[in-house]
Amino acid sequence: MAIKSKFLDGIVIFVHVVKAGSFTQAADISGHSTSYISKEVNKLEARLGVRLLHRTTRSLSLTPEGELYFQRCQQIIEDAEQAENAIIGKQGEPHGVLRISCPISYGLSNISPILSKFTEKHPKIQLDLDLNDRKIDLISDGFDVVIRAAIHLEDSSLISRKITQSEALVLASPGYLAKHGVPQHPYDLDRHKIISYSNLKQPNIWLFQDHNGDSIQVHVESHVLTNNSTLEIDLGVADQGIFRVPRFALKDELETGTLVEVFSDWAKPSIGVYMVYPSRKHMSAKVRSFIDFVMEELGD
Template sequence: MDHLTSMAVFARVVEAQSFSSAARTLGLSKSAVSKHIGRLEDRLGARLLNRTTRRLSLTEMGEVYYRHCARILREAEEADLEVGRLQDEPRGTLRINAPMSFGLLHLAPCLPGFMEAHPHVRVEVSLDDRFVDVVEEGYDLVVRIGNLADSSLIARKLAESRTMIVATPAYWNAHGRPRHPRDLSRHNCLEYAYLSTRNEWRFRAADGGETLAVRISGTLNANNGQILCDAALAGTGVARLPAFIIGTDVAAGRLEAVLTEFAPPPVDIYAVYPHNRHLSAKVRAFIDHYVDWLRQRRQEMPFS
């Protein structure tokens, strides 16, 4: 790409009508400027400048070449300015991915306010409970829940949510309330397909000691938490779900939490985005807006 630098040097020489002036503008020595022009002429096999002790003038070939060089430099400057505007002012397309239930309940309501505040940003939202590859699939930002694997991605914690063991009061009345996690073995436990410890629910010991692992089984396995919540509300069985899905149902008495003294560890909720020294304005603006929105709703949100 060195010839592009030589093209820029050539254009500056023409505009300054002097090797010395161009050198000062570019922060180069006069000899370095002369070498750039010489290499360019050698590469093209044509003389671009007529040089005398008093003045410089363009050859016919030089006039044609200069027009192209000047256009290329203008486009490069416009590209720099456009990137600068994108960095300074949120604009362009913002691609977000989030888990289905969380996205519907706690992301979708935030979007209208963000778009109103930033009318030059077009938002594309994809809701999916599977683990997406942020970089390979071209997302600007994803919401992830739970432990994060080590990676080159940047993560900002948004909130945390309790995990609860729930069923309807009618289900507990019919099948008995467990007093210990081991008692879940005789219940119809509704399974989340993407749980890392599939067929196994983990709890904290009541005395704060080591983690308890309990094998569970049931008649429903789903890859979406809302499906499990709906099944639990219908009295089908027992669900292990985060409070951001079931908190309002627990508060309203539609679901009853048990084994609270053995509560599973809370899950963390993160905004995750690719590592980039120049974080784009649209991503930065959305994260700041979302954190403020979550903070304002903290009293309403059944996370903890």
């Protein structure tokens, strides 16, 4: 595929403007005049056919298209710097913006406690950490690393590395069970209030496996459907129903007796926690440093 000769024109100037917050300061940083800076950004917008910046007499702000383009441009510049360092033999310290997406419960329980150690070890990396339970498209959403928890990862051209293994537990509060009874078999769930996790492909289908290895599917009617496991736990503690979450989402609810396990004699589905990233080849130093750090701190 032929590369347009002006494909990269304006990118460095645009990044300078966004980071500086004004054309004037970007001009000071880059050594160009303010009018040159303005013309370069205007030419870039004209070539792309979109507005990248909202301009007022007092401030600049990114449009949604500008925000996405800015993230990609930063990565292009960092990749170019690393390519140059590789050629001239420099092993530069990992640096730049590192965008990570992680499920809320795993982020709070496992990633959050180790972040200060990572930032102290790599002070030139600026972390952009998105805690979100929705499924992230790593490429189109512009992330460097996505952490996912799943029984099975979907086939993908992306690279995945398993951090650890957890298990899914069916839980309820003692108060709920005292009022509504303890289900003796998964099929008994049709007589109970169920709190389900909506980000699953089939949130109303719960899979179970007995000690003989035989699997059954149980259709549950959701009393509450939510995309957040922390809310599931809070509702469960408040005697609102039976729910299923990974063990890593819990704090000390089982130890204190705030929640109790239901169907403890049934096999528990295994949930893998993975880091997903685009490629092992030409991996940036910031991405490699994060992956190695997480495996060292949290990997089984």
